[in-house]
Amino acid sequence: MDKKEIRVLIKYCFLKGKNTVEAKTWLDAEFPHTAPGKPTIKDWYAKFRRGEMSTEDGECSGRPKEVVTDENI
Template structure:
């Protein structure tokens, strides 16, 4: 299973009023070698409870590193 599928299953557990321990138990029963860890499940529960109900990964925020590095090399005194 990929990350998106696990997020959907964890969201399903939350909506069925299971706690994180019950969710981990269910995932371990179905996918014992690839299920996410307890901390990942807790983090996703937190995100879902805040209203971020998308199954998509949030990704990284901010600009690409190349822009920042170019800025430092062009004018090192005003980079920050």
């Protein structure tokens, strides 16, 4: 299961009114090999509480890992 699917499941638990402990218990029972850790669930719950309902990755600031310029080609 990929990260996007896990985030959607965490959002499902949040919208159903489960707290983080209930969400962790449910995810461990249903998806024992791919369940996220407690800190991951807490982080996503915090984002959802702030109103950030997107499950997509946010944009990262900073320079890219690889830079292509005439000098390094």
